[in-house]
Amino acid sequence: MIYEHSRTGRRATAQTNPEMAELSDIPDALLRKRPAGLPEVSEMQAVRHYTRLSQKNFSIDTHFYPLGSCTMKYNPRACNSLASLPGFLSRHPLAPDTHSQGFMACMYDLQETLKHVTGMHDVSLSPAAGAQGEFAGVAMIRAYHEARGDTARSEILVPDAAHGTNPASAVMCGYKAREIPTGRDGDIDLDALKQALGPQTAGIMLTNPSTVGVFERRIKEIAGLVHEAGGLLYYDGANLNAILGKVRPGDMGFDVIHMNLHKTFSTPHGGGGPGAGPVGVSQRLAPYLPVPMVDYDGTDYVWLTEKERPESIGRLSAFAGNAGVLLRAYVYARLLGREGMRRVAEFSSLNANYLLKRLMEVGFDAAYPERRASHEFILTLKKQAKELGVNTMDFAKRMLDYGVHAPTTYFPLLVPECLLVEPTETEAKEDLDSFVEIMRTIKQEAETQPDLVKQAPHTMPVRRLDDVRAARELDLAWKGDS
Amino acid sequence: MIYEHSRTGRRATAQTNPEMAELSDIPDALLRKRPAGLPEVSEMQAVRHYTRLSQKNFSIDTHFYPLGSCTMKYNPRACNSLASLPGFLSRHPLAPDTHSQGFMACMYDLQETLKHVTGMHDVSLSPAAGAQGEFAGVAMIRAYHEARGDTARSEILVPDAAHGTNPASAVMCGYKAREIPTGRDGDIDLDALKQALGPQTAGIMLTNPSTVGVFERRIKEIAGLVHEAGGLLYYDGANLNAILGKVRPGDMGFDVIHMNLHKTFSTPHGGGGPGAGPVGVSQRLAPYLPVPMVDYDGTDYVWLTEKERPESIGRLSAFAGNAGVLLRAYVYARLLGREGMRRVAEFSSLNANYLLKRLMEVGFDAAYPERRASHEFILTLKKQAKELGVNTMDFAKRMLDYGVHAPTTYFPLLVPECLLVEPTETEAKEDLDSFVEIMRTIKQEAETQPDLVKQAPHTMPVRRLDDVRAARELDLAWKGDS
Amino acid sequence: MPFIPHTEDDIQEMLAVIGVDSIDTLFDEIPDELRCDELKAIPAGMPEMEVSRLMQARAREDGQPLCFLGAGAYDHHIPAAVWQLTTRGEFYTAYTPYQAEASQGTLQLLYEYQSMMTALTGMDVSNASLYDGASALAEAVLMAVRANRKSKSGRILMPRTLHPLYRRVAHSIVRNQGIELVEVGYDGKTGKIDTSALEQYAGEDFAALVIPQPNFFGVLENVDELTEWAHANGMLAIAIVNPLAMSILKPAGEWGEDGADICCGEGQPMGAPLASGGPYFGFLCCREKLVRQMPGRIIGKTVDLDGKPGYALTLQAREQHIRRSKATSNICTNQGLMVTAATIHMAIMGGEGLQHMAAACHGNTEKLSQALCSLPQVESVFEGPVFHERVLKLPLSAKDALKALAAHNVLGGFDLSDDYPELDSAILVCATELRGEEDIEQYRSKLERVIAAQVQTPCQLKPDW
């Protein structure tokens, strides 16, 4: 804890002047009485503390990190340095256009690239992450229906395999979320869908390839059905990595889409964020896109705001979203180019299908063995859990001991004891092979010394943590030595 | 090994164009026949490999590092970012003065600051490290004698406690190095000195405080004796941290001095370098300073080179020395200012004297118990080595297990089983206290379970390494899998 | 192939294992008619060297004008160590700490962040970030509506002294759930919430009153009275504060008798560069009893199997990945890296350092205001103390003045005339600790020229840097 290095009167940084400016014109009643309890440490103590803390993390830069649905691939370092050029870092968000043409050019180009690669008619970059993109998308669906006076539509359909943000976003937009079951082959249960559709249907949120790691084959048929019912189709772009440059959501019939640039466009995940969740729409939804957007009038780049776009669902952040993330994605897009984008889909699929096949060979069960994997796939450890009493969580924790981050566990919810594995295109074959070896070893351990696995991890800075106690005896902030 | 990630045909970086430019105008006989055996890895593999490799190091940013004589103190991060501003990084060393005024202003200011803080008449920044500063200094002594036609002087005196670079530098300048013993109180043996002085004496190289960690009290007398004999005094500035802003080598009577900016001026040690070893001289040696130097003519900064300074000992590097290190030192000097410099001496001495006292309290023997410590001090583990069979090396290795880098061991050579401990001013009292606890613990271990200490370290990436084998079965480069 | 490590041999071996003969076959479940051709409209790839050149040119194009613009984004000093540490790969390229044992670095740091934010705001608990200050306000509003069980109206009192962009964002986000934001005017003399306007809602059903400190005009609100009034009228008090100001101002947790119930705001002043508006981060703190209504990640301290302390995501049952449509919010990816920077920033600055920084901003803004008000017909609009922004009235239209200043490479402030037409020709200015006396003098002299020139010639529109 940084507070453990804190001492009253310690002030070993060179950051500020030793004298403090006057505050005498501010009435006492508005001032703090006691200083805030912030740490007072030396600059070196802070540097040492946070350097060492960082070393306690697994990360892409240190470990294989096949966290399904999250696309943990290499984040090129050039994206960081170029987005951090002084001119970009010091630009005030409200700077006039005369002092913004360089930045706006990047944003415009990025909008264009995202339009083309998704097949949509228009793109707004402002949502700060996937979930905010979903919110924007569903809000646009709502705005569209409302503009047509079609106010009876109250439901958004979501597959049971959908990410939690999908139903949560629907609700934030004032809709009811209604679940559609997934069929045994991993595709949506079409009959159930047909039954659910009706005049109350505002739209459906789909991921394709879906969160069970397979491509929804009857997507055109689904699009037809939903459109027929008067609903719109929302595309959750979290899995765009699987199809980048190969198929486009716009061509599948989607009306609105978000992209997680921190996945497909490889901006860093930063220990939880920031990300960026631009939204793309078909022509009929274009008026509703969130502002601001950037346009090019032939000589200059200009902002489009509420004024120019009165039907917009409005603004989702005070300024223009996570600009620095967008710059990183832009640099990535330029480094890759169109060939590189297509290769993303090709090699992430190659890695996933290869890894799945190898894992099946060493005795693991695929959730959808008869299907092609997309860029990710699901194993189910049902058998191991039942026969050996070693469950998915145990496998996951044991992997940490072998120096790989665990895949996503227990999501999607419909597959019991599941591991959602996404190797990404930036991992080499030999690293996939070594992952197979690790899985084989853990399986053997589970068979011969199950406690070793159930007690894992053994080599991390802490052993397995007591989550129940964390939630029951809430300790959410340091309160001083006690 | 990075080579283990290498595969023929792997080319997963975005650095260069996929097509290679023509070389057809170069005759075949001058071209490579086979590509050089360099690794072919993906950018991510390189990033991952070197990130993980870095984590295997102890460093100031992660550990207490009381390596005596090396002044391992906090390296302010601002020095790094400001020396790395694009304008500085992109300046060509041979750029014309019109495009160099900003950089030259920094160099000029730094020369001035170093002059004032050492009490010398003139400073040249060009030596790349302490040892090159020593070389320059002794070469100037030689040039001085030669200019006076006094060519019989063939010896440089060095205390037996001197750093190895001192005698080695003397020899590189064509001198014989003659050792002077250290007295029992840590000061130089004055009688021996008197005996050694003579018409063959070119000069003497001293560190003050000396490498045994005490201030040479009779420095004025020594200066008198050496000067009387026609010799000059060289000051090895490696220990300048101890006296910065408190006493000045120029005032002690030294004719020439080098400063290790990577010690006293806190530029990073970089895993072994680069450093910077500016030299300062009294007036009579000024003409001999190495070039280039920077002067200010009232309007512009200008370079002084061989042309303007024909008596110079010449040039020690192709350009102007380790410019980036000099910029870092300059930023440090500005952050500290004159008060900060004085505090460096005060608090490094406070820390050393406190730590010495505490270590003596827990039962360790000081090499010079009756003396004040300077910014560092020497323990001798003679007793432990004899009584317990646990030597200094064992103590040092065991410290690693407790998360502190070992102090300097077995230097200076005259003190048996010695540890040269330099805590520096940037460590907090509580960290010194915890070092005392660690030392106490190891001592107890040495008494009760000596093998634990003798087999240490136990928690590092490797156990104790076989140095003999390293030197006998030379393996100095990777030769492919074998 | 940039970033793709496969050699031709690898590809062949892998295809053989899979049992297909080309990569394209892996896409055979995708209906043929959907597959797209080469996307010609997307430019071809460029090596890093060339992209660098492009980006350097573009970054240079935007100049680095002298910035007196605040209005929600502030140009502060950031210690060099902050981003050198924050961009360490282990922070930069990790994700949400789902595997706690392999993420203690991020988790402990977030716990420290929560500790610092509660210390700064005087609240009990903090989440681990939301997207930005404006969306944090929207989440605070939603949270208040859920938490104030006595209120049924879904109505919120939203003063006009709050940042106009924040009000718009909050509206965009909450309106779909039928929540109404009712605006409350301000006192034309003081620039504070108009208490008589407020009084007209006394006794009505509102879930919460939003209280900004400082407010959008830079002015300090009478936070004690406002908090008391809200509580007396069965409303929650939602504080929206500048975290840097909190180092010197009375913390939200101590407003009135019982303190504010929820405290949110924009974290940018804590270590985030201006960077065109993002990424920044929203913070959200509250009373412990409201914690189960709080959106976003929360880290808890706990113990491991050996009883050793450790950190983990907790109270996840509020979140979308567990609770799905019943979650407190849809947020998943948050602004973790910005919080990493903020935590390191606060640790390096220290409590005292932040106070000095805050006081310097206050002092410089007062100096700026005095310097500009020394010009003819330039005057401060509101009386009373401010934090680090002030509204000034100019003798020419705000738009013209700011354009002309920009042509001199000075960002002179925020034009209030669109959002507050009644304040026509007024601008909002800000001088942080980075704007020293020379800078202020530059602004003053440029403005003097602009004012002098206004009647003679139309202002020059192209920047002169």
Place this chain on the structure above:
Amino acid sequence: MPFIPHTEDDIQEMLAVIGVDSIDTLFDEIPDELRCDELKAIPAGMPEMEVSRLMQARAREDGQPLCFLGAGAYDHHIPAAVWQLTTRGEFYTAYTPYQAEASQGTLQLLYEYQSMMTALTGMDVSNASLYDGASALAEAVLMAVRANRKSKSGRILMPRTLHPLYRRVAHSIVRNQGIELVEVGYDGKTGKIDTSALEQYAGEDFAALVIPQPNFFGVLENVDELTEWAHANGMLAIAIVNPLAMSILKPAGEWGEDGADICCGEGQPMGAPLASGGPYFGFLCCREKLVRQMPGRIIGKTVDLDGKPGYALTLQAREQHIRRSKATSNICTNQGLMVTAATIHMAIMGGEGLQHMAAACHGNTEKLSQALCSLPQVESVFEGPVFHERVLKLPLSAKDALKALAAHNVLGGFDLSDDYPELDSAILVCATELRGEEDIEQYRSKLERVIAAQVQTPCQLKPDW
């Protein structure tokens, strides 16, 4: 107190333990008359914020001219990852790996560096760096004198085609030991070492012949013949090479029948920014049988107590800290961090990437040379192939031309007239992979203007950026 963590309480407690009543007492062994007062001439301390401002202004002052200047320091692309990794605290703030077990990161990296350098140069062993290319040459000379037991003269053949600054540095360093550097002229037509000049020393006692590849004029020497000649005459062959060029040119270890004996050079092209000349690093490689004469740190691979591989400093008996006055050199602190950057640079570029980079430099320089030689009276001085520099003759004095170009913000090249008066009005130009067609065209058109203007008006001296 910047960087000093002591609180007032700490100080008092510590003084009490020591048993003195003031910090000043700790200096009581220092004679009073030596103690100095406050050093008024040194400026007072400034906070980081203000130093940043100062340094930013100064860095801006130097502009960023378009650089066609090489002459020993080359403007190359450096992958962004290189310095982001190199400045990680664990590399940046460690020291010489004296405690091997706690320094495996640095040690393994250095071993990898040695591996890459031997691969590139074709030599058997490499040290872990010297200060720079010029001092590495001096060390190579000293090493050759020690190693060539048959030679007693202490004389070295040093061609004038070698960088003049390198020759001066070598002279400064070796002359004190009475070593003589005998200059060998060049062929005015080819720009290579004049073999007839060389022939006059055949059979004489020299310890070594120094062979540059490429030479200072950019020209490729006939390295096979020269190496053979040296060996035939009982001299060692010291290669001094550009490491980037080694990725495409015949490596020193393969020159002639037996290869060069020692290979040294400047490491700057491998990941070090121009940075006003340093820090760069010198590299030094040699035949295995000479390894005990090699100066500098060397890392060896070995095993630990369990037989697990590990890395350690080795052959330390050559070094000053063990051998003192009998050491192979006085070097202690070397250029470790630059080698860290170089190693990462080479790993990221890969062997093929370096070849592409080298070939691009070659190609661009040829394009530049063609473009400039299209101007009247501009011509290439030497015939035959070059690596990435070329000597061009101008129709006006080199000094005037370069000054005028600098005023147009173009660094046009190196003025050869001081060091090679016989080449008056000749400059040495270089176009690395970073100087694309647009840049070349800019140079051409600026030079055209300069040439056209020369007779009319004296050139403008102030830069115009």
